[in-house]
Amino acid sequence: MCVQYQVLLNELGLDESFITPLREKYLHPLASILYPDWGGGCLDSHKAFVVQYSVDKDLDLSSHYDNSEVTLNVSLGKEFTDGNLYFSDMREVPSGERRYAEVEHTIGHGILHRGQQVHGALPVTSGERWNLIIWMRASSIRNKQCPMCNKVPQLVETMGEGDGFTMTKKEDRGETVDVCTLI
Numbered sequence: 716m717c718v719q720y721q722v723l724l725n726e727l728g729l730d731e732s733f734i735t736p737l738r739e740k741y742l743h744p745l746a747s748i749l750y751p752d753w754g755g756g757c758l759d760s761h762k763a764f765v766v767q768y769s770v771d772k773d774l775d776l777s778s779h780y781d782n783s784e785v786t787l788n789v790s791l792g793k794e795f796t797d798g799n800l801y802f803s804d805m806r807e808v809p810s811g812e813r814r815y816a817e818v819e820h821t822i823g824h825g826i827l828h829r830g831q832q833v834h835g836a837l838p839v840t841s842g843e844r845w846n847l848i849i850w851m852r853a854s855s856i857r858n859k860q861c862p863m864c865n866k867v868p869q870l871v872e873t874m875g876e877g878d879g880f881t882m883t884k885k886e887d888r889g890e891t892v893d894v895c896t897l898i
C-alpha cells in the first residue's frame with residue numbers, strides 16, 4: 716500500500732492547534748466507547764495526513780490495514796465520481812475468507828474504524844478526491860505488539876515524529892519507531 720500524494724499535517728503546524736485537541740476532546744471519548752478492546756480507551760498519539768486521488772495522480776488505494784489502533788477518515792471533497800471506500804474483516808481473517816462491503820463516503824462525513832480492519836479505496840473515475848486521515852495510536856497496546864508485524868517492537872530513536880511507541884521512562888529519549896517499519 717502506498718499513497719503517493721499526501722501531506723502530513725504536523726508539517727503544516729496543524730497538530731497542536733487542531734488535531735491533538737480534536738483527538739483528546741472528541742475522538743478519544745468516542746473511541747473509548749466504540750473500541751475499548753482495540754486501544755480506543757488509551758489513544759495517546761496520532762499521525763494525521765491528507766490524501767489526494769484523481770485520474771492523473773493516484774486512482775485508488777489497495778486493500779490494507781493501518782499503522783493505527785483507531786482511524787478517522789473524513790471526506791473533504793472536492794468533486795469526484797466513484798472512489799468508494801470498502802471494508803472487510805479484521806486482518807487475522809485469511810484473505811480468501813474475507814467478505815467486503817462498499818461504503819459511499821459523503822463529503823464532510825467522518826468514518827471511524829479500527830486500524831486493523833482491512834479496507835481500501837476504489838478508483839475515482841473523474842474529479843479529485845481528498846480525505847483527511849487520522850491514524851490514532853495507543854502506546855500501551857503497540858509497545859507490547861507491533862500492529863504491522865505482530866512482533867514485540869524493537870524501538871529505535873527517530874527524527875521527527877515517531878510511530879506512537881514509547882520507551883520506558885529510563886530510556887525516554889524522544890520519538891521512537893519500530894524497526895519493522897524501517898526495513
Ligand SMILES: O=C(O)CCC(=O)C(=O)O
Pocket residue numbers: 718766776781788800834835836846848
Ligand atoms: O482514501 C481513503 O479514503 C482511505 C485512505 C486510507 O485508508 C489510509 O490512508 O490509510
Ligand SMILES: [Fe+2]
Pocket residue numbers: 779780781834
Ligand atoms: Fe487505511
